[in-house]
C-alpha cells in the first residue's frame with residue numbers, strides 16, 4: 001500500500017516538484033506492469049470465455065478503459081511480448097506508449113536494440129521524422145480532395161488494434177500497420193457525423209459515375225446522400241448473402257440428410273432469432289459482437305449435428321473457434337479416459353484422433 005500523497009497546496013516549491021516526480025515514476029511503473037499483465041491476459045485469451053469477442057472489447061467494456069487507452073496499451077502489450085525490453089523502457093520513462101505504437105511495426109529481432117535506443121527519450125515528432133527517414137513509405141493514394149485542417153472533436157477510429165478475432169494474437173506477428181491515416185468518424189451534432197477517409201482513384205471514378213447516374217434523384221451530387229444509398233444497397237446485398245434474407249422466400253428443398261449445407265430458410269430464421277449477434281454466453285454475459293459472424297452447429301456435424309434452426313446458432317469467429325476448442329478438449333479427454341479404462345481392463349489400445357474443423361467455418 002502506498003503512502004497517500006500530501007495535499008499539493010501545502011508543499012513548498014521544491015517539495016512539490018519532488019513529489020510530482022515521484023508520482024510520475026510510480027505511474028510509469030504502473031503502466032509497464034499493466035501492459036505486462038495485459039499481454040499475459042491476451043496470451044491466455046481469458047476474455048473469450050467471459051463472452052468478449054476481442055481484447056479491445058474486453059478492455060473498453062469490462063475494464064472501463066477508454067478507446068484511446070486501450071488502443072495504445074494493447075499495441076504495447078503485444079509489442080512487449082515480442083520485445084520484453086520495452087517494459088523496462090516504459091517503467092523507466094525512456095519510451096512512451098505513443099512511441100511504442102509508432103515503432104512497433106518496424107521492430108525486428110535484428111534491429112530492435114538499435115532502433116529502440118534511437119527512439120529512446122525522443123518526442124513523438126522526432127520519432128516520426130526518424131522513422132520516416134529510416135523507413136520511407138510511398139505517399140498516400142490520390143484522394144477526392146484535400147481537406148482543410150480544422151480543429152475537430154476527438155476522433156473515434158473504426159479500427160481498434162486487435163488482431164483478427166480468429167487469430168491467436170500473441171502467437172502471430174501483428175498485422176502490418178498501414179501508413180495512411182485511419183478513417184475518422186467525428187460527431188458534429190447529436191445526429192450528424194463527419195467521416196474522413198482516403199479512397200483509390202478507381203473508387204473515385206465509381207463515385208463520379210454514381211453521381212452522374214443519380215442526377216435525377218440527387219441533382220446536387222451530394223456525397224452523403226449517395227453514400228447512404230450505396231450503403232442501403234450494400235447492407236441489403238450482404239444480408240441476402242449472409243443470412244439468406246430475401247423479399248420473396250422460395251420454398252426450400254428438403255435438406256439432404258447428413259449435409260453440411262445450411263438452407264437459406266434456416267439461416268434466415270437463425271439470423272432473426274439471434275438478432276444478427278453472436279449468441280455465445282460467457283461468464284460475464286452474452287457476446288455483443290455483430291462482426292465476423294458464422295453459423296455454429298451446436299452439435300458438430302462430425303458427430304451427427306443437423307442443419308436445423310434448433311441446432312444452429314450465430315457465433316462470432318472468436319467464439320466459434322472457442323466452442324470448437326472446448327469440443328476437442330472434451331472429446332480428447334473422454335477418449336483418454338476411455339483408453340485408460342480399456343487399458344486397465346485389457347492392455348493398451350490405439351486412440352483415434354479426428355481433426356475435422358468446425359463445418360461452419362466454411
Ligand SMILES: [Zn+2]
Pocket residue numbers: 051052053278279280287288289315316317318319
Ligand atoms: Zn462472440
